Amino acid sequence: MKEGREFARRAVLGFVFCLLVSSQAGAQSSQTAPTYKITPVTSKIKFNVKASIPLEGTFEKWDATLAFTSTDPSTGSLDIKIQADSVSTGSDSKDNKLKGEDCFNVKEDPYITFQSTKIVQTGPHTFDVPGIFTVRGVSKPEALTFTAEREGAGTGEIEGTLWFDRRDFGLGGSIPFVKIADRVEVMIEFKATRVSGPPLLFK
Numbered sequence: 001m002k003e004g005r006e007f008a009r010r011a012v013l014g015f016v017f018c019l020l021v022s023s024q025a026g027a028q029s030s031q032t033a034p035t036y037k038i039t040p041v042t043s044k045i046k047f048n049v050k051a052s053i054p055l056e057g058t059f060e061k062w063d064a065t066l067a068f069t070s071t072d073p074s075t076g077s078l079d080i081k082i083q084a085d086s087v088s089t090g091s092d093s094k095d096n097k098l099k100g101e102d103c104f105n106v107k108e109d110p111y112i113t114f115q116s117t118k119i120v121q122t123g124p125h126t127f128d129v130p131g132i133f134t135v136r137g138v139s140k141p142e143a144l145t146f147t148a149e150r151e152g153a154g155t156g157e158i159e160g161t162l163w164f165d166r167r168d169f170g171l172g173g174s175i176p177f178v179k180i181a182d183r184v185e186v187m188i189e190f191k192a193t194r195v196s197g198p199p200l201l202f203k
Contacts (some may be wrong), residue, residue, distance in 0.1 A: 057089035
């Protein structure tokens, strides 16, 4: 009986030890990967299309996540999800055109998204971010190019541009007597704050 109790005691202690080791390893692993938060209140997503009259604006509602698996920036992933009906140009007539069936078609396709496939550092503060860009339910590979600058301990600024041809995504629509170019520029201005983990190690 004593031998049986001793065996059971050792088994329980061994199980508890394994749990402690695994939880400590998980904690150490999570501490090696920085976590950043992008706050829409202090950030912007803008767009611009060359036209015979100004055609530019912002998206008022969106979410973005920036995550890493280590301190190497190349292990990061960037996801952006925009509510298409939050487009704002300062003109109700332009906004209604952009939200309509010929353009964003917000009733059928309410979101514009970008999901990175990798992050490539091209210079001390510059990056190429290829990914999948989706508009009107059409998904195609596009690339975001951005610069990242540290502003202080745990904070930084990301400014980037994505160019695409609106014809590739079925973005039509027109405004009487206004000539509109096919190339669209999407610009991001993100304020990123590190909420946990160590800082990124740039090359």
